[in-house]
Amino acid sequence: MAQNYDVVVVGAGAAGVFMAYEFVKLDKNIKVCIIDQGGPVSKRKCPIDGKKVKSCIHCKVCSIMHGFGGAGGMSDGKYNITNNFGGDLYTFTGKEKAIELMQYVDKINLEMGGQDAKLYSTTSSDIKAMALKYDLHLLDAQVRHLGTDRNMQILQNIYDFVKDKIDIKFYESVQGITGKENDFTVITDKDEYHCSNAVVAAGRSGSKWISEICDNFGIKRRSNRVDIGVRVEIPAAVFEHITSKVYESKIVYRTKKYGDLVRTFCMNPYGEVVTENTNGIITVNGHSYADPALRTENTNFALLVSNTFSEPFKDSNAYGESIARLSNMLGGGVLVQRFGDLVAGRRTNEHRFGQTFLNPTLKATPGDLSLVIPKRQLDDIIEMIYALDKIAPGMANIDTLLYGVEVKFYNSRVDVDENLETAVKGLYVLGDGSGVTHSLSQASASGVFAARTISEKFN
Incomplete structure (x- = not known):
């Protein structure tokens, strides 16, 4: 028998993690479940050690790509606060709102253990001038570098913050989503989950699966680069x-x-x-x-x-x-x-x-x-x-x-509205899996934005 939730999120990557944080922060008694085929932060470890294991051994589930934090979890933790690259979230939220959301994500990272991480600016005039002499163009942004080690600790702290308020299902592979507007069933290799709001945040690694979901629901996509x-x-x-x-x-x-x-x-x-x-x-x-x-x-x-x-x-x-x-x-x-x-x-x-x-x-x-x-x-x-x-x-x-x-x-750009909701009401596609974002900061911001939008339904 299917378990019942208000919101089921497929994918615990950047979008899913910050969506979970925002749901808990808003504290509106919304029943949320997140499903990921990887494991918790403490279990994410690539077997390559450079000694006994020197190259990829093709694990069934790649710890670098999957688990709490997604592919960005074991990255070097760079959060670029800019609309100049890293996605087009601003075309849905407006430029000022997109920057505000990314700054909010930055604030969370600092509160969760990144307080010592340096914020860089790429607007250094001498370097830009030097580059321009040779037709090289340095794009403007603020960059918070967390580092892979600090990034994982921040994710662990966020996990500890949300784990008792929402359900997180690790090591479950989502096979498909069925249903109609505001009435969905998310089917995994272990169970079924019924919800009124389904959020697809499977990241770039889920591109093929996301395409199948869109095709099944008749959601339009556009080819990307x-x-x-x-x-x-x-x-x-x-x-x-x-x-x-x-x-x-x-x-x-x-x-x-x-x-x-x-x-x-x-x-x-x-x-x-x-x-x-x-x-x-x-x-x-x-x-x-x-x-x-x-x-x-x-x-x-x-x-x-x-x-x-x-x-x-x-x-x-x-x-x-x-x-x-x-x-x-x-x-x-x-x-x-x-x-x-x-x-x-x-x-x-x-x-x-x-x-x-x-x-x-x-x-x-x-x-x-x-x-x-x-x-x-x-x-x-x-x-x-x-x-x-x-x-x-x-x-x-x-x-x-x-x-x-x-x-x-880059995932095909999924046809979503200003709330990152598809034409099928209650079905959202966000993060890098949507083709809208291409960075940790914008994917995370999209999770916060969608959580706020969905929460308004429960006032």
Whole structure:
């Protein structure tokens, strides 16, 4: 027999976590349940230790991607307070309201253990001026860096705050949602949950499942883009004059050869390169820590090329997946290549890799990225590296490491109204799974916003 709730939230990622917090804070006696196929914060641990386990072993449920906090939980905890990137939440809430919501999320993070986390500003005029000389554009934002370690502690504190007021079902996989307006049944591999409000917040990793739910309910979707690129690893000293002032330097460059946009993403000073398992595909990402004892001598960040497709092609995520699968096929996981080898047109083998002066932070397979990444995107990345070398000499060093591939999947934009509610009343889609947000701050803000909207029904 189905359990009854006022609200059932599918996904305990950033949107689900902050939605739970806001429901508890509002204290309107709303019966809420959150379901996630991962585990609590204390159980989230990737088995890769660099010693006994050096690469992804394809766990049934990836602890990096799933569990309380979602994929953002084990990230480096960067909250960008801006409407300039990270999603389009402001198109639903208005620009001022979107910033207000992100600042509210920031306030929660500080109260829950992030009070010592530094707030950076990317509006440093000297760096912006230096970048502009070479047609590099530094986007404006405020950035709160929590660090992976502090981020997990904050999530634990939020969990402790909400766990006795709402029900959280871990290690349950949602199979589907059935029903009609304000009358839904959420079906998992273990149970059924009946509710008047169903919230889909399954994140990017749930993109295929979200598409199926939308199709079943006749909810319109629009194809979105996919970003293809590499994760760059360099000595921290190369970018230190920039990261010490702005930390998350979001730099955009339009290539001269093709006119494509290339951007830096997820800057991790003194961090480490890590792997992610998304629907069985191994890609790369980066972490950095607040604790100085956990820092490395390297900085890593992604270089991503945006790909938006015209008709008749609609499945941009499948395109990104095919490239990532090819990398997995050739490298048994992640490939790594020295920049000098790439521009020389030669494969990085074990011998050449062993000669690098840089100490890599991820165990990856030396190889040739030109066999994986399409020529146009690879040309864009190479041109961007040479452009960055003008403001950060050493970027184009022979030993600069490129890990591939990094793919940022963007869910198809789900057709929702100003309350993030679909045409099916009572069915909401929010967070990165909606295609509306692409960042921790905006996904979290969408959870707060939707919780307030739903709560108004229970006055």
